[in-house]
Amino acid sequence: MDMQTNARSNPPRLCFIGFGEAGQAFAGGLLEAGIAEISAFDIAPDPARVAGPAQKLGVRLAADLPSALSGADFVFCAVTAASSLDAARAASAHLAPGQIFVDVNSVSPGRKREAAAALGPGRRYVDLAIMAPVHPRRHETPCLVAGDDAAAFVEMFSPFGMALKQAGSEIGSATIIKMVRSVMVKGLEALSYECFMAARAAGVDAVILDSLKGSYPGLDWPKLVPYNVSRMLQHGTRRAAEMREVAATLRELGVDPAVTEGTVLQQERLGALGLPGDPNDGFTLLDLVADALAAQARAS
Numbered sequence: 001m002d003m004q005t006n007a008r009s010n011p012p013r014l015c016f017i018g019f020g021e022a023g024q025a026f027a028g029g030l031l032e033a034g035i036a037e038i039s040a041f042d043i044a045p046d047p048a049r050v051a052g053p054a055q056k057l058g059v060r061l062a063a064d065l066p067s068a069l070s071g072a073d074f075v076f077c078a079v080t081a082a083s084s085l086d087a088a089r090a091a092s093a094h095l096a097p098g099q100i101f102v103d104v105n106s107v108s109p110g111r112k113r114e115a116a117a118a119l120g121p122g123r124r125y126v127d128l129a130i131m132a133p134v135h136p137r138r139h140e141t142p143c144l145v146a147g148d149d150a151a152a153f154v155e156m157f158s159p160f161g162m163a164l165k166q167a168g169s170e171i172g173s174a175t176i177i178k179m180v181r182s183v184m185v186k187g188l189e190a191l192s193y194e195c196f197m198a199a200r201a202a203g204v205d206a207v208i209l210d211s212l213k214g215s216y217p218g219l220d221w222p223k224l225v226p227y228n229v230s231r232m233l234q235h236g237t238r239r240a241a242e243m244r245e246v247a248a249t250l251r252e253l254g255v256d257p258a259v260t261e262g263t264v265l266q267q268e269r270l271g272a273l274g275l276p277g278d279p280n281d282g283f284t285l286l287d288l289v290a291d292a293l294a295a296q297a298r299a300s
Helices: 003-009 021-033 048-057 065-069 081-092 109-118 150-160 175-202 205-215 221-252 258-271 284-299
Strands: 014-017 038-041 074-077 100-103 124-130 143-146 164-168
Touching: 003 150, 014 021, 014 065, 021 038, 021 048, 038 048, 038 065, 065 081, 074 081, 081 100, 081 109, 081 221, 100 109, 100 150, 109 124, 109 175, 109 221, 124 150, 124 175, 143 150, 143 175, 150 164, 175 205, 175 221, 175 258, 175 284, 205 221, 221 258, 221 284
Parallel strands: 014 038, 014 074, 074 100, 100 124, 143 164
Antiparallel strands: 124 143
8 A cells, every 4th residue: 555545544633733824724624635633722812713713624622732632643833933932842741752743833944943852852843834825725835844754744745735845854944945035025025015105105106116017027016016015914913923033044044134124023013003904905005004004103
């Protein structure tokens, strides 16, 4: 019996530590793909944010971490960047021999190596980096994996539709690609916002748009700018945390993260506004942001 046939006839049992957007997207997709048993544990201050989706998907929501981990073959850790090391430390006391800890968190290579070390000697660890938004592809979103157990992970989950590529055997080899790439991806979001907020304030947005079309004809700026701003509004708080890890990565590489630190500020500023961020609003989305920032300034 080959690995693919065996995986589908005897699917692994999964646990998610952290059951937010990424955890829910991956769990939902994997259940539809043939995974039969998933548990989850989350310390969300609003239990309904987790309980509702878990019930809808058929995920067993555990009351505590040991209960969530019990019986799982693979433990996906998908918490906030700031909590990733604490989550690994908490799991280390309850992991059973043979359980594989899959670190999904958007943190620096150094932080991932710290998390792996926190699990203790002999523990199995996979560095996984999600390389695109988890919607709409969910578990089929392209991912990179690294570590000694990366090959086994790819063999196990590829039959269920996960789009996986090995980045190397060294922990951090996957996440460093994501971190360096984010300098451009999240930085371009912040630049789109900053450039066109200024252009709109100066009344030259149409001129700037035409100029950029000429310089970068491959980019659909009328769609790209509102989309980028909407991503900041919807996910800016989480993206700011990730970009702090990107800055840490650059420092580990000996690069001054001057622009990246500015990206942190802009992502955090827009994420804190609480606006829905519909890209279909087009460039009027910038007016909504300007109004919200002005109201915030008046209130302070």
